[in-house]
Amino acid sequence: MTTPPAADITELIDVIQPRLRDRDLTAIGDAVGAVSTDQMTALLDRLPVKQRAVVYRLLPKEKAIDVFERLAPRSQGDLVLGLQDAEVVSIFSDLDPDDRVRLVDELPAALATRLLRGLRTKDRELTAELLGYPSGSVGRRMTPEYVSVRADHTVEESMRRVRAGLEQAETVYTLPVLDEKRRVVGVVGLRDLLSADPGAHVSEIMGRTETATAYDDAEAAARECTGLGVLALPIVDNESRLVGMLTIDDAVRVLEGEETEDSARQGGVEPLRRPYLATPLRALFSSRVVWLLVLAVGATLTVQVLSIFEETLEQVTVLAWFVPLLIGTGGNTGNQAATTVTRALALNDIGPHDVGRVLVRELCVGIALGSLLGALGGVITAVIYEPAIGVVIGVTLLAVCAMAATIGGIMPIVARVLRVDPAVFSNPFITTFVDASGLVVYFLIARAVLQI
Known part of the structure; x- marks a missing residue:
């Protein structure tokens, strides 16, 4: 995410603040309607908590979800506490499982439990699966929504599997290759599948891959992912069976959080976990x-x-x-x-x-x-x-x-x-x-x- 210039955000705040005082919601809606997602995220980070919820409610649903996902977890928690139950449930259900887990860690236990109960059965199971891993482990940061292919399947069969899972998967650019016991034996890129002979077997075009276990430290797994230069790193259980994928964007987010925490503590302060002006x-x-x-x-x-x-x-x-x-x-x-x-x-x-x-x-x-x-x-x-x-x-x-x-x-x-x-x-x-x-x-x- 690119951060807009501070001057642009200050101008937006100068436009919105008087309308907030006058409760002119129509004018606020017009003002934020043309604002980009990055600008909207930066704007919410600089508004007081009480005003943040008012402005956020005026966003279209699709844009609201996109903006919410870009906020820091602590800022997400602050915003959730200011929204009505129906709005919170809608946002929570539209998040990816790993993003839900990050939000749950920032919410009061009673509210988190209520939100989890309101999820559909499948979403609740996926989220509960991630919450079962220790805090700080990569199991809490991986996505359980992925598409895998079998080593003994043909390229044509694998492409049908990819198309069937497009809606649910968080990423399909790197596909883990499994054997009959769901153990990771390699990876294959979507580009390689598209350019291969439809009758060829995946085992003929797959490449080797490193893996991390779900109980590994999230920072260590993230550094492995970025160090290898891959788009996603397979995450396995103690028996080498695939349980999720750590995507490169989540790996970068983990490292950014760790760098912020280390820099703060080296300077003799605790990390804020939210933007400075929103703290x-x-x-x-x-x-x-x-x-x-x-x-x-x-x-x-x-x-x-x-x-x-x-x-x-x-x-x-x-x-x-x-x-x-x-x-x-x-x-x-x-x-x-x-x-x-x-x-x-x-x-x-x-x-x-x-x-x-x-x-x-x-x-x-x-x-x-x-x-x-x-x-x-x-x-x-x-x-x-x-x-x-x-x-x-x-x-x-x-x-x-x-x-x-x-x-x-x-x-x-x-x-x-x-x-x-x-x-x-x-x-x-x-x-x-x-x-x-x-x-x-x-x-x-x-x-x-x-x-x-």
């Missing part, structure tokens, strides 16, 4: 306050270190001037290492078994960085102050960079072993830890060099 102020407050309290408590470690070495600072006051430089450099070095390793973990470039190799590599990088920064910092400090202070600063930069890079590199791996999101252990906590430990190293070096 209530209390939600913005709650997304930040817990992290700030945790980091504030962690920062007391730095204060404690400074109080322990108070006498050292009193004897050589110039040491205090370099505290921001040293803790800032250490924090930045640790964050760089953590970000690099977290990304490598997400892409499956490394795993917990590589902890030793990562430690050595980050230690070497930290020493190289620390040597360069230490040499520059030491020379400049020696010229401005005195050689002994330059030695302290140079050696400390070397030690802090080596320590910070090593800690920043292995902390995400430790988080993965503990089954915690590596982003949680990333920038905020590493910065706090490196600040305190870096100061300890700094003052110990100062005492040794300056003999105080």
